[in-house]
Amino acid sequence: MTTATDVIPPVTTTGHGAPGSRGSRRVRGIRYALLILFAALVLMPLYVLVVTSLKPSSDVDPSSAWGLPHALSAEGWRSAWDTLAPPLWRSVVLAVSVAVLSAILGAMNGFVFAKWRFPGSHIVFTAFLFGMFIPYQAVMIPLQGMMIGVESQLPWFTGIVKLIVVHTIFGIPICALIFRNYYATAVPTEILEAARVDGAGMLRVFWSVVLPVSAPAFVVTMIWQFTSAWNDFLFALFLTTRQNGPVTYALNELAGGQNPDYPSIMAGVLIASLPTLLVYIALGRYFIGGLMSGSVK
C-alpha cells in the first residue's frame, strides 16, 4: 500500500558492476544518450509553444514553423492575456476553494476510515473508491439538469460556484483515500488508544492528536485537487459558459477559431498551464505523492 508521503526513494547503492570497466562505460553512454533523446522528445511540444508564442502573428510561413523567431514579439502574449485574464482569475478562485474544501472533508473521512471505523466502513470505503473511477459522463446528464434546477432557485449558483461544488463532491473519494493511507501509517493506533483511555472523545482526538500531524497529507491533497480542478474541462464544458467558465474553457475557445492566430494560441497554452506547472516545479515531490495514491495500492 502506498502512503501519501511516499515519494520515489533514492537508490541505495552506487552503481553496479565494476564502475571503471569499458563495458559498463559503454552501457552508461548508451543510457545517457537514450535519456537525453527521450527528454528532447518530451520537451519538443514545449519548444514549439515557447518559440511560436514569441513570433509576430504576421510570421505565418509554415516552412519556418520550427525555426526561432526572426524578431521577438510580445503580441501573442498580450492578446492571449487579454482574452484569458478574467477566466484565469475564475480558475484561481475555483482551484483554491476546491483544494481547501476537499482537504477538510478528506481529513475527516480519512481519519474515520483509518482510525475510527464503524461497522461496514469497509464497504462504504470501497463504494467511495468506485466513485473515483466512474466516467463522469455517466452522471453528467442528470447533473446538468440538477444544476440548472438549483440555479433557477438560487441565481448566484452559476459558473464557478457550480464547479466548486461539483469538484469538491467528486473529489471526496480520492481525498478520503489519500488521508486514509496517510493516517494508516503515520499515526500509531496506540497514541489514539492512550488518548481515548484518558477520556478524550473522537473530535478531541481528531483535533488535538491527529490534525497536528496531518500537514503532509494536506499538502498532497490540496495539490492534487488544485491540479484536477484547474485542468478539468469536461465539467466546465457541461456546466459553465464562455462568460463564466474557467480557463480551460476559454483556452479551448481561443484555440478553436477559424483563422488560428498561433502565437496567441501558444502563449495562451503557456498562460493557462503556468499555475499548475509552477506548483509542479515548486512542490514536485508532493505532486508525485498524489499521483501514487491514485493507484490505490
Add this chain to the structure above:
Amino acid sequence: MRNGVKTWLPGLLLVSPSIVLVGVFVYGLIGRNVYTSLNVTRNIVTDKIVNPGGYRNYTKLLGSDDYQHALWNLLVLTVVFLIGTMVMGLLWSVLLEKGARGEGFFRSVYLFPMAVSFIAGGVVWRWLLSPAQGEGQALGLNQLFIKLHLDGLQNQWWSSPSAFSMAAMAMPAIWQLSGYIMALFLAGFRGISDDQREAARIDGASEWKIYRHVLFPQLSPIALSALIILGHMSMKMFDLIYSIAGPNSYKAMVPATLMWTQMFASNDKVAAAVNATILLVIVAVVVVPYLIYTNRTEQEGR
C-alpha cells in the same frame, strides 16, 4: 470490531455528510441516468418514435454504425495507448532505476506533461498533428519531417483514411502519461532490496536475466494497477480528443465524444444516456474486480 455503538457512532456521523453527497451525486445520479436511458421519445415534428424505450434503446445504439465506429476507434486508441505508455514508462524507469547523474532532472522532465491539462496538451498536439503535407503547407510534425529530409514519413495522422487512424490520437496521450507510469515503476524498483540482485549476480545471472526473472516479476502488481488506471482513463478520454479533433468529429469519434454529439448536436438526451450507461458498465467491468481484489489482499495483509 470495537465495543459498543457509543464508540463508533461519532465516526459514522463525521463521515455521514460525505456518504450522503457520494450517495446522491455518484449513485443517485447514475440511477437517474439509467432511468433516463430507458425512456421512450418521439420526434416532436413527425411524432415518429426515436427511442423505443427499455432495453431496445440499448440494442438500437449498440447496433448503430456510429457507435460501432466509435467502439472500434476506442479499441485502437486503447491498445496503442496502453502498450505505448507501458513500454515508455517501463523503459524510462529501467534507464533511471540504478540512479543516474541528473536523475532528478530527467524524472521531472518526463513527468511534467502530467501537470498540464489535456486541453492545453491537445492544443499543441493539434498543431503537431496537422494533416497538411508538402513544403509551404505542412505544419507540425510533417513540417519537421520535411526539415529532417524524412518527407516520406509525412502523413495525415488521426485524420488519415486508415481504419487505424486513432493510433495517432494515442501519441499525445502517451506523451502525457508515460511519466506517471515511470514514477510508479521507479518506486517499485526502489522497493526491491538490493540483496536479491546481488544474490542473482553471484549465481552468475546476466543483467537481462536479473530483470527478467528477479525484478520484473515483482513489478507485476504495479503493472496491473497501471493498466487499470490507464485503461479506465482511455475509456473515458474526452478532453484530448475534443481539443485535437474538435467537437463532432466523425473520424476521431469515441463513445465519450459521441455522447457530446448525441446530447448537443442531435439533441437526443436518451441516446446520450444509453451511451453513458454502457461506458460506465465497460469501466465497471474493469475496475470492480480490481477494487475487490485490492480490498481483499489488504484485508489479508492486515
